[in-house]
Amino acid sequence: MTPTEGPAGEVVLRLDGITKRFGGLVANDAISLTLRAGEVVALLGENGAGKTTLMNILFGHYLADQGSVTVFGKPLPPGQPRAALQAGVGMVHQHFTLADNLTVLENIRLGTEPLLSFRGAGAARARVLALAQDFGLAVHPDARLGSLSVGERQRIEILKALYRNARILILDEPTAVLTPQESDALFATLKKATARGLSIIFISHKLQEVMAVADRCIVLRQGRVVGEVETRGTSRAGLAAMMVGETLAEAKVAPGPGGPVRLRLAEVSAPGLHRVSLELRGGTITGLAGVSGNGQAALADLIGGALAPLSGRIEVDGNRPSGAWTPQAAIGAGVGRIPEDRHKTGTVADFTLAENTALETYRSRFARRGVMDWRAVRAHARAVIDGYDVRCEGPDQRIRLLSGGNMQKLILGRVMEEAPGILIANQPVRGLDVGAIAYVHARLVAARDAGAAVLLISEDLDEITGLSDVIHVISAGRLSRGFARGELTQAGIGLLMAGQGFEHAA
Amino acid sequence: MTAIWEILISASFWAAAIRIASPLIFATLGELICERAGVLNLGIEGIMVIGAFAGWMAVYGGMSLWGGVGVAFLAGAAFGLLQGLLTVPFGLSQHVVGLGITLLATSTSYYAYRLALPEVTSPPKIEPFQNWEIPFLSEIPLLGPALFSQTPLTYAAFGCAIAVSVVLWRTPLGLALRAAGENPAAVEAQGLSVTALRMGAVIFGSGLMAVGGAFLTLSAFSSFFFEMVNGRGWICIALVVFGAWRPGKAVLVAVLFAAFDALQIRLQQTPVGAVVPYQVFLMLPYVLSILALIVMARRAEVPAALMVPYNKGER
Numbered sequence: 001m002t003p004t005e006g007p008a009g010e011v012v013l014r015l016d017g018i019t020k021r022f023g024g025l026v027a028n029d030a031i032s033l034t035l036r037a038g039e040v041v042a043l044l045g046e047n048g049a050g051k052t053t054l055m056n057i058l059f060g061h062y063l064a065d066q067g068s069v070t071v072f073g074k075p076l077p078p079g080q081p082r083a084a085l086q087a088g089v090g091m092v093h094q095h096f097t098l099a100d101n102l103t104v105l106e107n108i109r110l111g112t113e114p115l116l117s118f119r120g121a122g123a124a125r126a127r128v129l130a131l132a133q134d135f136g137l138a139v140h141p142d143a144r145l146g147s148l149s150v151g152e153r154q155r156i157e158i159l160k161a162l163y164r165n166a167r168i169l170i171l172d173e174p175t176a177v178l179t180p181q182e183s184d185a186l187f188a189t190l191k192k193a194t195a196r197g198l199s200i201i202f203i204s205h206k207l208q209e210v211m212a213v214a215d216r217c218i219v220l221r222q223g224r225v226v227g228e229v230e231t232r233g234t235s236r237a238g239l240a241a242m243m244v245g246e247t248l249a250e251a252k253v254a255p256g257p258g259g260p261v262r263l264r265l266a267e268v269s270a271p272g273l274h275r276v277s278l279e280l281r282g283g284t285i286t287g288l289a290g291v292s293g294n295g296q297a298a299l300a301d302l303i304g305g306a307l308a309p310l311s312g313r314i315e316v317d318g319n320r321p322s323g324a325w326t327p328q329a330a331i332g333a334g335v336g337r338i339p340e341d342r343h344k345t346g347t348v349a350d351f352t353l354a355e356n357t358a359l360e361t362y363r364s365r366f367a368r369r370g371v372m373d374w375r376a377v378r379a380h381a382r383a384v385i386d387g388y389d390v391r392c393e394g395p396d397q398r399i400r401l402l403s404g405g406n407m408q409k410l411i412l413g414r415v416m417e418e419a420p421g422i423l424i425a426n427q428p429v430r431g432l433d434v435g436a437i438a439y440v441h442a443r444l445v446a447a448r449d450a451g452a453a454v455l456l457i458s459e460d461l462d463e464i465t466g467l468s469d470v471i472h473v474i475s476a477g478r479l480s481r482g483f484a485r486g487e488l489t490q491a492g493i494g495l496l497m498a499g500q501g502f503e504h505a506a
Numbered sequence: 507m508t509a510i511w512e513i514l515i516s517a518s519f520w521a522a523a524i525r526i527a528s529p530l531i532f533a534t535l536g537e538l539i540c541e542r543a544g545v546l547n548l549g550i551e552g553i554m555v556i557g558a559f560a561g562w563m564a565v566y567g568g569m570s571l572w573g574g575v576g577v578a579f580l581a582g583a584a585f586g587l588l589q590g591l592l593t594v595p596f597g598l599s600q601h602v603v604g605l606g607i608t609l610l611a612t613s614t615s616y617y618a619y620r621l622a623l624p625e626v627t628s629p630p631k632i633e634p635f636q637n638w639e640i641p642f643l644s645e646i647p648l649l650g651p652a653l654f655s656q657t658p659l660t661y662a663a664f665g666c667a668i669a670v671s672v673v674l675w676r677t678p679l680g681l682a683l684r685a686a687g688e689n690p691a692a693v694e695a696q697g698l699s700v701t702a703l704r705m706g707a708v709i710f711g712s713g714l715m716a717v718g719g720a721f722l723t724l725s726a727f728s729s730f731f732f733e734m735v736n737g738r739g740w741i742c743i744a745l746v747v748f749g750a751w752r753p754g755k756a757v758l759v760a761v762l763f764a765a766f767d768a769l770q771i772r773l774q775q776t777p778v779g780a781v782v783p784y785q786v787f788l789m790l791p792y793v794l795s796i797l798a799l800i801v802m803a804r805r806a807e808v809p810a811a812l813m814v815p816y817n818k819g820e821r
Contacts (some may be wrong), residue, residue, distance in 0.1 A: 082697045097695040099688030101807050102681075110685050111696025113678040120676075 009037040012199050013089070013168055018067035020053055024433040027053040029223040030067070035168065040190060040200045042210040042231070044239060045220035046292060046459040048430060051203050054220075055170060059084045059091060071168070090161025091170045094177070096153050100146035104128075107145055108160050131162050135192050151182030158189065169193065170201045175209055176293070187213050205291055207236045207498055219243055222460075240494035243291075249462040251485055253445050256469045259283035261318070262422050262453040263303065263335075268312030272298030274477040275312065280422055280453035285444065286482070287468025288457045291497055295477040296457050297340060300426045303455065304337045305330030316422075331360055336420025338411055338428045340457075346411050347399050354381035354395035357414045380417070388413035389439065405436035412443055423447055426457045441467060461493070475499040509776040510769070519768055520652035524660060525726060527757075527764035529554070531663040532718030533742040534749065534756045535670050536582075536711040541746055542674065543707030544687035544811045548604020549589045550715050551739030552611030553582045557716025559615035562723035562730040563622065565632045574724050575659070575717055582716020583709045585611050590708035594701055597815030608739070616732055629729035635659050659717075659725040664757065666714065671753040683707055687809035690816035700816045715739070744795055748802050751809060759798070766791040 013035040020028040028050045035041050043051050056062045058069055060081040069076040071087040084091075098107050109124050125141050132139045137155045145153065154174060161169055171190075175183040190200055190213055204210055210217050211231055219227040219242045227242040259282025267275045272295045280286055288296060301307035302314075305327040314325055316333040323329060339346040347356050358366050358377045366377045381395035388409045392402055399407060408428070415423065425444055429437040444467065448454050458464050464471060471488055473480040473496035480496050495501045513519050533554055540547040547553075561578030565571055585607055592603045623630070635657035644654040674680035683703050685693045690700040718738075723730045745763065749756030770787035773779055779787065 085697070097689065097692040099685050099692050100810055101688045102685060106681055106685075107692070109678070110681055110692060111678075111698050115679040115682060115698075116677070118677055 011035070012037050012072055013201075014070040015054070015058070016068045016070070018054060018057055018069075019065050020050075020057060020062060021065055024435070026223050028057070028064070031220070031223070031225055032067075033218055033225070033228075035199045035201060037199055038194045038197050039216065040194055040202055040214045042214035042217040043201055043203045043220060044205060044207075044210055044217055044243065046205055046243070048222075048459070049220040050223040051220055052172070053223075055091065055172065055201075055203070058089065058170070085164060085166075088165055088167040089170065090164060090166025090168070092154065092157045092161060092172065092174060094172045094174075096157050098145050098153055098156060101144065103142050103144055104139055104148075104156055105141035107156060108141075108163050112164065128159060128163060131159060134196070135159075135162065135189055137189060149182075150177045151179065151185065154178065154182075154186065155189070167197070168199045168201070170203070172203045173205070174202070175204070175206065183209070205293070207239050207291070210239060211236055221245060236498040237491075237495050237500060240291075240498040241491060244461055244490050244494045244497070249465045251468075252441075252466040255485065256285060256445075256448045257283040257451070258469075259451055259453070262316065264313075264315040264318075265302075266313040266315070268302065268309045268314060270298060270302050270307050270309050272477050273302065276302075276477075276479045278472065278479060279482070280455055281470075282421070282451045282453050283448055284469045285448050285454040285456055285467050287464035287471045288455060288474055289461055289464045289471055289493060289497065290459075290474035292459045294474050295479075296426070296474060298477070299474065299479075300337070300340065300424050300455075300457060303330070303422070303424050304335060334421035336415035336418055336423045338408075338415055338423070338425045340426040340430075342404065342407050342411055347407060349400040350398055352381075352396050353385065353390070353392060353399050353402075353410060354378045356399050356410065357381045357384050357395075357417075360414070361418065384410060384413035384417060388416070388443075405432045408432060408436065408440060412440060416443060416447060419450075419452075420447075421452060423452050423454045424457070425454060427459070428456070429458075429460075429463065473497055475502065478502050509778070510773070513769060513772045515648070517648050517651040519772065520648070520765075521655065522768040522771075523761060523765040524652060524656060525764075526767050527761045528656075528660040528663045529718040529721035529726070530738060530742055530745060530760040530764060531667060531757055532721060533715040533739060534718075534745045534760055535666055535753060536714030536718065537742050537746045538749070538751060538753060538756055539670065539674075539683075539707050539711035539714070541812055542687045542751060542809055543683050543704045544690065544809060544814065544816070545590070545593055545704055545708050546600045546604065546743075546813050547586075547589060547708060547711060547715075548601060548743070549585060549607030549611065549712065550604075550742055551735060551737070552608030552615075553585050553712050553715040554719030554722075554735045554739045555615045556585060556611040557582045557719030558723045558734060559619060559719075559730050560716070561720030562632060563618070565724060566630065571633075571635055571724055575720055578716045578720035578724075579713040582719070583713040585716075586709040586712025587705075589712060590705040593815065594704045594708065597817060600813050600815075619730060619732075629731045631728040632724075634723075634728045635725040657725045659721050663721070667753045667757045674753065684809070686816075687811050690811055690814075694816075704816075715742075718742075741795070744799060748795075748798050750802065750807065762798075763791055763795060766794050 011034050015031060015033050018028050018031045031054055045051050053062065057064045060079050060083055063079045071089060076087060077083050105121060105125055105128060108128055113119060128141055137159060139155065139159065174186060178186060194200060202214055214231050216230050217239060218225055221243065226245065261279045262282050263280040265276055265278040267277055269275050276299065290296060298307055302309060305325050308325060314321060321329050321333060343349065354377050357380055362372065366373050378395045384390065385392060385395065390406050390409045390413065392406060429440050444454055444456065456464065456467060469485060470482040472482050473493060475497060476499055480502060533550060537547055537550055557578040560581035561574040564577035565574035569577065589603060589607050592598045593600045637655050638658050640654040644650045674684060682693060682698050686700050686703040693700050693703065719735060722734055741763065745756055745759050748759040770790045774784050774787050
């Protein structure tokens with residue numbers, strides 16, 4: 001890799017051949033990157049592309065299997081969380097590490113002075129105010145943190161890093177929580193910082209932001225650097241094309257048998273969705289591609305009944321649902337769900353496997369006159385465990401103790417045992433190892449062949465193109481038309497992901 | 507009404523209030539430190555008992571009074587260590603552990619007392635702390651006898667409140683400790699140990715609670731007897747809340763509570779006391795506590811991570 005000339009001087013940070021494996025999963029595969037003084041480098045990639053792992057290695061939370069980190073010309077000792085901080089690298093996490101009941105000044109000072117010392121707040125206050133002035137960050141040192149907006153809190157996190165003499169700032173998806181106005185203010189701050197010689201790594205998956213703030217962009221996919229460009233010499237579509245890859249993956253499975261339309265959305269709008277029209281056919285896997293955060297979650301919630309439509313029409317097997325569209329109604333209509341987050345919405349961590357398998361059907365299947373039939377629940381759980389190869393101690397084990405793959409297999413078994421006519425699989429293989437991925441995919445295909453209408457939502461394009469009979473692309477809450485297998489080109493999908501080429505541009 | 511007024515302007519009434527408040531101040535400060543770091547210490551009641559016993563036993567065995575205070579502190583700190591180990595690194599339920607510590611410390615004290623003094627029927631006495639009149643200040647009318655003619659341990663209680671306040675708000679240690687009770691992840695992100703901070707807070711806080719207990723045997727009374735702590739620990743839990751987790755306010759509400767306690771004793775001796783059953787007067791401070799809690803607790807800023815165990819690496 002030839003280092004690209006940045007707008008400014010010497011290399012301040014160099015990652016060299018970083019490789020990190022988790023079991024069979026290669027999270028980082030020989031990643032190298034350089035950062036120069038006064039430069040903003042964007043790290044672009046989907047969830048699971050390896051961005052967070054890379055930053056955790058930089059900050060010593062993980063040990064890399066191979067590779068080295070050099071900060072300001074000096075090698076960074078691996079596995080020491082304080083080392084990066086002391087070398088002048090500051091990180092602004094997505095989840096702020098601030099305390100609501102402390103003041104702004106207290107939050108900034110925390111941990112910067114020896115514990116057993118008496119020092120007035122005067123010097124610290126003056127320093128904070130000076131830094132705030134320099135970087136154009138308006139703060140009131142004595143305000144209680146809890147009274148601040150999210151954008152203001154982020155400013156405090158940045159000030160915290162600056163207060164610790166950070167010369168390199170790493171921002172992990174900083175705009176995910178900001179309003180557009182707050183984002184603009186953040187970008188202005190970053191410009192001021194680079195003008196003062198600071199260097200910034202900007203982690204994001206929003207193309208337009210990367211174009212707006214970064215000098216250079218490094219694209220990660222599946223743990224590898226797949227491209228590096230100067231933003232001046234590219235466009236949003238160009239970046240999207242890099243994220244997509246050189247060629248689209250070939251379909252891995254035979255086409256589905258097809259079937260009648262099971263679920264139809266006609267011009268449905270909801271929070272996060274704009275006049276979405278979609279048909280899910282039996283015997284068909286419909287893939288939903290797109291950069292994450294563009295309305296996938298809302299669409300899954302809408303079909304699952306957790307989100308009520310504001311306008312438009314929902315039809316199941318040609319009929320409009322008789323009552324309100326709720327999760328109960330959706331389950332009743334034969335919608336099965338593999339939730340996006342198996343820990344948060346897929347399972348109850350401290351319930352047993354048996355209890356977890358009965359979560360959606362405990363009233364209809366496992367209760368007799370209002371009393372739970374635990375024997376039936378356990379028998380059912382045993383059937384799921386055996387049928388779906390869940391490695392565990394038995395139905396009475398708490399699900400918290402299972403690995404992600406086994407947990408996902410249990411969720412898969414739970415939904416498949418209901419033989420759903422419509423199956424929403426939202427990120428069904430995120431974080432799983434290769435073996436579990438193949439297993440889940442095979443089961444999805446089997447469900448399709450048995451006549452189910454499957455909606456596969458994924459940020460992994462290879463997964464989408466490998467399995468889907470029909471592909472839609474979602475961008476900013478709008479859905480493209482459906483494309484048949486092989487109809488989409490790499491350039492075409494990149495354009496759609498970047499939000500171009502939609503028929504109903506608002 | 508005039509009876510109440512006469513009580514309220516008498517120096518002896520306020521002297522009693524300050525005296526009654528002293529053990530509460532120690533224990534409330536101890537609890538406040540624990541809770542500021544994020545640990546609810548329900549062991550307080552039992553730790554006060556062990557402090558009362560250990561301090562008295564040490565003096566009875568020939569130690570100086572201040573030596574007894576030291577022994578009480580160490581005994582409390584030992585139970586604090588146990589409370590801390592179970593709730594901080596092991597992350598067990600703070601309620602259950604606290605109640606267990608209270609039962610354990612109380613029964614240990616009673617058992618040890620019986621073991622040490624098997625033959626005794628009436629509790630033996632020691633020579634307790636004597637009042638220490640502060641020159642000049644004790645001669646101020648009303649205020650002098652009330653505030654400046656107390657035992658050294660009472661002065662220590664107020665000194666302690668100032669020290670705790672300074673440490674919590676004027677030192678990096680205090681900041682780190684409070685942050686551990688607000689957002690432990692923020693503390694850990696700065697390379698500080700939440701476990702060490704919380705353990706330290708629970709151990710030191712428990713020591714203070716025990717000194718509060720020792721006040722009863724070494725300053726207020728001169729002997730140790732069963733049931734002498736009598737719910738004072740539980741009151742201190744409430745006082746921390748009334749005091750909005752601030753040492754200054756905590757002292758204020760402790761004195762207020764003590765004043766009501768002193769008032770009800772005196773009211774029992776007025777003509778009203780002849781008509782109303784004495785249990786009603788005994789209830790008075792507690793009823794007022796509940797009312798105060800309803801009014802004050804709404805606005806208080808509870809430490810955000812109070813009762814939340816912190817496991818490193820977990821989100």
